[in-house]
Amino acid sequence: MxxxxxxxxxxxxxxxxxxxxxxxxxxxxxxxFLTALTNVRxxxxxxxxxxxxxxxxxxNFKVLDSIREDGAKLVEMTADTAxxxxxxxxxxxxxxxxxxxxxxxxxxxxxxxxxAQAAAAVKTEVxxxxxxxxxxxxxxxxxxxxxxxxxxxxxxxxxxxGVVRLSLGxxxxxxxxxxxxxxxxxxxxxxxxxxxRGIEVTLTPVTLDYTDALRYYYGSTPDGVGQGVTVGxxxxxxxxxxxxxxxxxxNTVTGEDPNDFGDNGxxxxxxxxxxxxxxxTPPQGIRGLAPGVSLRSYRVFGKGGSGxxxxxxxxxxxxxxxxxxxxxxxxxxxxxxxxxxxxxxxxARQQGCVVIAAAGNDGRGKxxxxxxxxxxxxxxxxxxxxxxxxxxxxxxxxxxxxGTDTDEFIAAFSNIGPExxxxxxxxGILSTVPDGYAPMSGTSMASPAVAGFAARxxxxxxxxxxxxxxxxxxxxxxxxxxxxxxxxGFPAEMQGNGLPLP
Amino acid sequence: MARYILHFTGKxxxxxxxxxxxxxxxxVTIVDESARMLxxxxxxxxxxxxxxxxxxxxxxxxxxxxxxxxPWPKLRSP
Numbered sequence: 001m002x003x004x005x006x007x008x009x010x011x012x013x014x015x016x017x018x019x020x021x022x023x024x025x026x027x028x029x030x031x032x033f034l035t036a037l038t039n040v041r042x043x044x045x046x047x048x049x050x051x052x053x054x055x056x057x058x059x060n061f062k063v064l065d066s067i068r069e070d071g072a073k074l075v076e077m078t079a080d081t082a083x084x085x086x087x088x089x090x091x092x093x094x095x096x097x098x099x100x101x102x103x104x105x106x107x108x109x110x111x112x113x114x115x116a117q118a119a120a121a122v123k124t125e126v127x128x129x130x131x132x133x134x135x136x137x138x139x140x141x142x143x144x145x146x147x148x149x150x151x152x153x154x155x156x157x158x159x160x161x162g163v164v165r166l167s168l169g170x171x172x173x174x175x176x177x178x179x180x181x182x183x184x185x186x187x188x189x190x191x192x193x194x195x196x197r198g199i200e201v202t203l204t205p206v207t208l209d210y211t212d213a214l215r216y217y218y219g220s221t222p223d224g225v226g227q228g229v230t231v232g233x234x235x236x237x238x239x240x241x242x243x244x245x246x247x248x249x250x251n252t253v254t255g256e257d258p259n260d261f262g263d264n265g266x267x268x269x270x271x272x273x274x275x276x277x278x279x280x281t282p283p284q285g286i287r288g289l290a291p292g293v294s295l296r297s298y299r300v301f302g303k304g305g306s307g308x309x310x311x312x313x314x315x316x317x318x319x320x321x322x323x324x325x326x327x328x329x330x331x332x333x334x335x336x337x338x339x340x341x342x343x344x345x346x347x348a349r350q351q352g353c354v355v356i357a358a359a360g361n362d363g364r365g366k367x368x369x370x371x372x373x374x375x376x377x378x379x380x381x382x383x384x385x386x387x388x389x390x391x392x393x394x395x396x397x398x399x400x401x402x403g404t405d406t407d408e409f410i411a412a413f414s415n416i417g418p419e420x421x422x423x424x425x426x427x428g429i430l431s432t433v434p435d436g437y438a439p440m441s442g443t444s445m446a447s448p449a450v451a452g453f454a455a456r457x458x459x460x461x462x463x464x465x466x467x468x469x470x471x472x473x474x475x476x477x478x479x480x481x482x483x484x485x486x487x488x489g490f491p492a493e494m495q496g497n498g499l500p501l502p
Numbered sequence: 503m504a505r506y507i508l509h510f511t512g513k514x515x516x517x518x519x520x521x522x523x524x525x526x527x528x529x530v531t532i533v534d535e536s537a538r539m540l541x542x543x544x545x546x547x548x549x550x551x552x553x554x555x556x557x558x559x560x561x562x563x564x565x566x567x568x569x570x571x572x573p574w575p576k577l578r579s580p
Contacts, residue, residue, distance in 0.1 A: 070504065143577060151578035178575065236569070254534040254541060268570050300567075307566035311507050315536040322537065332570050339562040340507045340539070347538070361573035397573075413573030444570050 008060065013037070013073045013085065013092055021070045033089050035069045057084040123165040124195045128158050128179055131202035136162025140181040140203070144195075146171040172196055178393065179203060183267075183436040186428070187393035204389045206430060206437055209282040213387040213425035214275065214449055217501060218289055223279070226290025226455040228465055231276050232320035232328045233448070234313060235269030237262045238297035241432045243280035243287075244273055248323065249297035252315040253308075261297040266305065267433040269297065271440050272331050274432030275448040276455065286430060286437055289452025292459070296323055300332070308332065310340045313370075317344035321351050324469070326458055326477065329451040330357040330376075331444035333368035341370050349375045352469030354477045356451045358443035360415035367419040371443075374419075377454075377478060380494060381414040381426025381446035388428035394441060397427050404489030414443055420496040422485055424449040453500045454481045505533060505564040506549050508540040512558040516540070520556055 013034075021030045033053070040049045046059035061077035077085070085092060126144065128137040142164050145153040153174070156164040168174065174193045181187055185203040193199055232249070239246045239262050249261035263270045279291035298316035300308035313332075320328050328348060345355050357376045360368030371378035385407040388394035399412035410416065411427050426446030428439045457480055458465055464480065467473040485498035508524075510516035516538050524530050524540065529548050534541040541564060542549075553561050 143575070145575070145577070148575070151576060153577055155577055176575075180572075180574065252536075266569065301569050305569060307568045310562070310565050310567065311505075311534065311539065311541045313567065314507065314509070314539060315534070318536045318538060332567055334568050335565065338565060339560065340509060340564075343509050343511075343560075358570075361571065363573070393574075411573070440572060442570070442573050444572075 008076045008078050008081075013075050030089060030092070031070050033092075034073065037063060037073055037075075038069045039063070053088065055084070055088050057081060057088070061085070124168045124171075124174075125198040126158075126164050126166060126177070126201060127198065128162045128164075128181075128201045128203060130185070131204055136160065137181055137185060137203055138162060140179050140185070142166065142201075143178045143180070144168060144174045144199075145176045145178075146174060148175040168195060174199065177201065180393070181438070183433050183438040186389050186439055188391050189393050189396050190391070204392065206439060207283060208280070208286050208430065208437060210430060211387060212428055212430045212439065213382075213384050214289070214429050216384055216387050217425055217499070218453070220282075221287050221289060221291055221456075224292040226277070226452070226459050227292035228462075229290065229292075229327065229455040229458045230294040230296060230323065230325045231290070231451060231455050232296045232298055232316075232323065232325035233269055233273050233276065234298045234300055234316045234320070234328060234330045235272050235332065236264045236266040236301045237299035238269045238273035238295065239263060239432075241270055241274070241278075241434065243278040243285045243432050244270070245277075245279060245295065246273070246297050247294045249299070250316065250319045251299040252312040252319065253299060253302045254312065256299075256302060261299045263434050264299060264301055264303050264305075265434070266301065267438070268331070268440075268444065269299065269301075271429075271431045271433055271438070272329060272444060272448045273297065275429060275445060276329065276452040278432050280432075286432060288431070289449065290455035290459070293452075293455045296320065296325060310338045314340040314344040317341070317348055317355070321348050321353055325353055326465070327451050327454050328353060328355045329448045330355060330370060331442070331447045333358060333360055333371055335369060337369045337373065342373055345370055345373055345375050349474045350471050352467065352471075352473035352477075354454065354474050354481070356447055356454065358447040359417075359420055361413045361442050361444070362415050363413050365415045367415050367417040371415075372417070372419045377421045377450065377481065378419045378496070379426075379443060379447045379450045380416055380420045380423045380496065381411040381441070381443045382408060382423045382488065382490075382495070382499065383411050383425070383427025383441075384408050388439070392428065392439075394428035394439075397441060401490065403495075404487075408488055408490075410490055410494040411441065411443075413441070414446075414494075416494045418493055420493060421482060422450050422497055423488065423490070423495040423499050424453075425499075450481070450500055453484070457481060457484055457500075503531075503543045504546060504549075505541060505543050506561050507564055508542060508552075508556075508559050508561050510538045510559055516559075520559065524552070 278288040357371035424446030
């Protein structure tokens with residue numbers, strides 16, 4: 001086979017399952033292989049590594065970072081070397097590095113133009129202003145794709161003048177430009193924009209009496225709806241926010257203060273909590289589906305934006321059960337199924353509590369765990385045309401097939417599969433974030449929409465609410481919720497039983 | 503050292519004697535705990551041995567779930 005002369009690039013080298021190799025999830029040779037690979041930092045050590053393991057491969061690779069000795073590695077190497085490594089250990093998963101954003105608009109990675117082009121690179125000025133008063137929008141993340149298919153381009157954050165200068169390599173046209181404001185505005189997507197004389201983008205401010213998808217289907221919620229029901233949010237922490245009353249909770253991140261269960265700065269949990277239980281009054285504030293519930297926050301994501309351990313999640317569910325939560329929302333997931341989280345979810349069901357989880361946002365990918373667990377209520381995301389402004393980011397989420405009502409669609413980002421139990425409103429949902437309000441999209445928003453509806457429903461079923469906290473109770477709650485769903489005309493793998501409606 | 507979750511599968515809260523026993527083992531460190539779980543640092547062989555000695559407990563490696571992310575297109579590094 002001809003060897004390419006490709007330049008080295010970064011790959012993530014992972015064990016067969018999860019981030020670390022264990023005897024239960026990997027072949028016997030994988031743990032020592034990954035352990036030995038940890039110390040390959042130079043060509044010399046690469047040569048020694050290959051020699052020790054009897055591998056015939058060029059020593060043109062080095063480990064840049066590692067998650068524990070027996071865990072995933074960040075490796076710089078050519079695609080050919082990646083193939084060689086994979087041939088040596090077929091149980092390895094080797095994937096090119098993809099740069100992800102954290103939960104809120106805080107981009108840290110920029111595509112760097114090659115050094116030869118750098119000198120000639122022309123900075124393209126992007127100016128972002130409000131479409132109502134022309135004032136600059138500060139802190140908006142601008143992502144400009146010159147080649148959308150290959151995800152090439154540049155990104156940055158607007159300054160106090162609403163300006164960001166991007167190195168687009170002198171491209172005359174930007175294929176797509178996405179603008180993600182921090183809060184207070186709807187984001188926007190523009191296609192095939194001329195970049196010759198800079199780019200001007202205007203954003204529509206958020207108004208809190210706007211009829212988004214949540215309010216379209218569920219209307220205005222009177223005070224006290226959801227009273228008697230306790231909902232736990234397992235997430236990045238909830239609040240503080242003037243529209244939210246958090247009754248209690250726990251931070252289950254190992255090593256952090258258990259009483260620090262407010263938002264970790266990502267804003268995700270506060271948005272999720274607001275969809276369930278915000279108790280503001282539009283247009284000064286915003287209201288969720290069940291403002292009368294007792295809302296509890298279980299923070300499982302650390303302060304530094306790191307991931308959540310399965311222990312923290314299982315502990316959060318345990319605590320929510322102890323706190324007599326009736327419904328737990330988990331707008332999180334990913335990776336293979338995990339016995340610790342699974343046990344906690346099953347414990348919850350055995351103790352009268354229903355766990356509702358987001359199906360995931362991998363663009364028609366498989367339903368992620370824990371939503372895929374049979375005892376979780378898995379929620380996909382649907383949207384409705386006309387419930388977000390024209391030109392907003394949300395327009396990009398419309399995808400076939402339409403429902404019986406042709407304005408309805410299952411969001412392009414939503415995962416689907418036989419595990420989906422219900423669909424929820426998850427495109428352009430207005431809710432609370434630290435310091436204000438913002439629209440967000442995701443199955444992360446669809447799940448609390450269903451959780452909020454479930455709380456509303458349960459508060460109207462005093463006989464179920466009063467049942468002993470056992471499997472019969474959680475089955476009764478789940479049954480009532482599933483039976484409330486209305487068929488929207490999508491395939492079952494997309495909508496499950498449908499959209500819960502009064 | 504690797505971290506593992508020990509989960510009590512019996513009824514009610516986990517019994518104290520298991521925790522006390524683990525605390526005495528020189529190569530096991532209890533990092534965190536909840537009503538029915540212990541998060542421990544220990545060599546895999548110790549965990550494997552303990553799982554046979556503690557029938558009402560099962561174990562799983564600790565792993566991380568990524569932070570929730572909005573469904574936005576992302577740039578790819580060159």
